[in-house]
Amino acid sequence: MNATDERKKVGFIGLGIMGRSMAGHILEGGHELHVYNRTRAKAGKLVGRGAIWHDSAGDVAAACDVVITIVGYPKDVEETYLGAGGIIERARAGTILIDMTTSSPTLAVTIAEKAAGKGLSAMDAPVSGGEGGARAGTLSIMVGGEEGAFNAALPLFRLMGETIAHQGGPGAGQHTKMSNQIAIAATMLAVSESLSYARAAGLDAKHVLSSIGTGAASSFLLNGLGPKMLDGDYAPGFYVHHFLKDMSIAITEAERMKLDLPALALAKRLYEKLVADGYGEEGTQAIFRAYGN
Template structure:
């Protein structure tokens, strides 16, 4: 596939809030990089730095040793991987396909089965850390697939992430990401309610975040998104509508496993309300809108 000492050619599909930074780190590490995005202009900066813009995902797959995808929804993943011009059909024998979208564990397993028939390896490798982690190259990357495929991918993962772990077979990366999103969902409720209470009590939110954040309630979400809630800064690091999608996947998997997750159900309902009210393109910290006295404080009812 590659000569000894030669870096693999990487293909990257999906240059959104996180993907563009992730692809940039791969390029900065010296890998030959081919890119594709439905809005081609989002690739301009990478192309100016030496990346090759592919005309179609299939063309990209045919030219690369490793293909990485990070798109919006499971339906987008399915459309990319299957079909006569899909990644599985067009990829080289012996290629490695890595889906870093937060998607369905079942879909990850289906991709692995179909790709194996064509002599292609796959990994599901969703990430956590948002736009900040993507820009810094410090994402957490949770991976499902074979140890051999993980070993091939690890040098590429290390350009984008700081905590990288093989969690099990195909689908295990997605299951781990669901656990991550479940933890975030209820924590976002707690942070929003904590700050709403503090503000109603007449406290200074910056001081509350500093003091409370130094004790047992310390968390990345309180320290990182709490100040944005206080400032009513709802610019996206991760879209509300994508989080609703993730929670829907997690609830479906929980139902299949016979689990009752009332905290997750409540969080999904509240975030869906934000989507219904037109805030789906904002960041997940926009949950504070529902508790904000300045914004009508609709609350959890």
């Protein structure tokens, strides 16, 4: 932390595959870290490094200047913020609230409105970059909310991410993340079909990657997840069931805007089958299974 940065009491709620690394960067940045997670054991290493444990999200909110959440699903976000004894009820006036869960844009607007009514500032700030980006502190952070709150939180965002953009008012961060997930959904199918075609043609698919991975088809998904597909490495950097949640949110919002997204709809159906077949805890690259691999 730079000498010009103010040391804050920062709450972090949700210490899963992404949150534990993100919270660690806040602690390394010199801030007083307060934590809560439904499974306390996941907070053990952070507490061992000096983080302060609380028994509820509301208790964290009551103790902190800034509260950051990254939990599983929109229903978890709603309960954590709007439930009895939750963040909005317990936070002190002037507290900045930052939800980094990929969640519903409509819910983000509701939370911001409820927060404003209590003298709080709430932002939606979902991230992209997966577990690797969380560990390295290189996440892309897409922020919706008031510009003043964004500027106040920017030193914290910089501890967790590399590309940080204020996209607009409440909900804008979530809409940006939906755009990101829609692009990923279609690209994951394209990568799977490309490599399946290479194999069916009798080619060395990894050798094919060395050619097409540097041409117009080049992408993080092709070059980063393509080799894992070919190796049958489906360990999660981002869970299938979480990605399916994101696609469901995107389709709901698209329908609300009367927008037809056929590639997204197809990807959602294939990922739903993947979950039904028992692969929901694998990484998103497991969609390669849908092509007989």
